[in-house]
Amino acid sequence: MKFLLQRLAFYVFTAWAALTINFFIPRLIPGDPVTSLINKFQGQMSTEAINSLYVLFGLDKNASLWSQYVDYWGQVFHGDLGLSFTFFPTPVADILKQSLPWTIALVGITTFASFMIGTSLGVVAGWRRGSIMDGLLPVTTFLSSIPYFWLGLLAITLLAGPDSFFPSSGGYEPGLVPGWTGSFIGSAIQHSLLPALTILISSVSGWILTMRNMMVTVASEDYITVAHAKGLSERRVMVSYAARNALLPNVSGFALSLGFIVGGTLLVEIVFSYPGIGYNLFQAVGAKDYPLMQGVFLVITLSVLVANLLADVAYLLLDPRTRKEG
């Protein structure tokens, strides 16, 4: 329990840091691009909306930095992230609410799958060091050196097309209305296959490599020799003795690299015009829509923190040593 509380405190601290970074970025930049945007939409915005943008971007030069900071926190806690300029006049929070499920589904499933596949391949590669499995390493290294988005482009060219089973863009058939209907879900799955495959191919090799190296390290431990000496079957030694212990650093590595994977996924979404957060970010960057950009950053960071917390719980379940202290 103590471990979990410590981690929780750390995540709260990180969330605070992320929000504070978010607060300072627009204030440190000379000139204010937001003012010109506000002027552009002058007639169409309510005073309230303008006020909230003033608070978010520190346009009110009369207020002290501290009061700006307090106002900013108050606003973020109410879920008010300002108005988006790209999708004027929709609030940023509404846009993100719409696109977050897409990203979470895509990233969640693919990351989990790639972790599972990569780890099991890594176990075998590490255990049978020097066999053909080692030939896998250069191949996967090459695959992982390819940027996510480029692999996506390639996948679209080779596999998608007007006649192909794989659609080249979007999250579902344009005619369908999002909902829990069979045809919609089927179409959503069909559209997610290619992006998912892209992410899977580029991210799996990281897991293979770390797992292999951990296996090699763990396999020289005394308890492995003991297990061998006891005459346990090869398989049992590999899975229950070596892999189980080699897995621990991989799980904590999993938590740490989540932010990295999410970054890559954003790009895949951009390439496939997938209706998730990454595509929002792309649109926001193109239109210099700062409120939307900041909102995307906040949401991504907070989701990664939550995912990290989940990984910590998994670690807790896997490693009895952390449980004992409480």
Added chain:
Amino acid sequence: MSAPTSTITAVTPEGPEVPSNPGVPAKRRRLRFIANPKAATGLVVLAFFCLIAIIGPWIAPYDPSARSSDLIQPPSGKHWFGTTHLGQDIFSQVLVGTRGVMFVGLLAGLVATALSILIGVSAGFLGGAADDGLSALSNVFLVIPALPLIIIVASTIPSAGDLMVALVIGFTSWAWGARVLRAQTLSLRRRDYVEAARATGESTWRLITFEIMPNLTAIIASGFVGTVIFAVMSEITLAFIGISTISDWNWGTILFWAQSQQALAQGAWWWFVPAGLAIAVLGTALSLINFGIDEFVSPRLRSSGHTKVKTKDGHSVRMRVGFTPVLSSSREPVTPVVRRRAEEEVA
């Protein structure tokens, strides 16, 4: 492309795997790193890209921005990599673009490595409150997704040139290195030789630079290479989504134009394949160097080589996980009995 390409956890030097002939001079040992085929391949490819980065703009057959009447031509003798929608020569764009990519990658790598040494080593060496504070700082930077942060910072800065992009990437991607360095420094700082140096009254500064740092070289090097990979990827991504200035050519800019001009729909594969391959080859080369460093430091990770060994009594033993093949140069083959029994049992 997940964060750590290196998995070094400890740099306790282990004995050489290959039998060192008594007659071979000690000089050859120094070249052992280069003798590693992975590292050697990586270094050669990296050197090639560095060369292109320097001479690229001079050997480019065309001005990368010059338009011509050959619109969207497939590769030919005249245009090796084909042309764009404005008739620009893609081969020249790739050549000229190499400089920006290498510059940003190396500069960001240097900045991040310097920061990680500063923060990681001082956290590990000083301990106490300083350690707590600095580790919390690096953990925060580790958990916050770097790419969105880089995108936001770079797009808020009015003119994001190469230098600016390199600095932004450098200042956001030092955390992993700092974490690894801290862990290693922690394990080094109580070693006997450090204690001995402390006892002779050496200053903290001297302890860090002359006693600790030399033993961190491998970790620092692999951290540097890892950061360069990340920086190159991030920079190309920034250019690809159109944040950094489009007037500077780099591989991401080429991909940006290919994407925005619907190169895919037009079947113009030559537009984005060369740049993408260049990225992949550079990334692979850097990863290979890192594998080389890893294996240099921890010979157990080596994959190639003699896993099948014929012993003197005619048995053939496959060296397996859990023990580093040590081929003794003496007549008597060294074969652990326990292992061999296990081996036969499986077979």
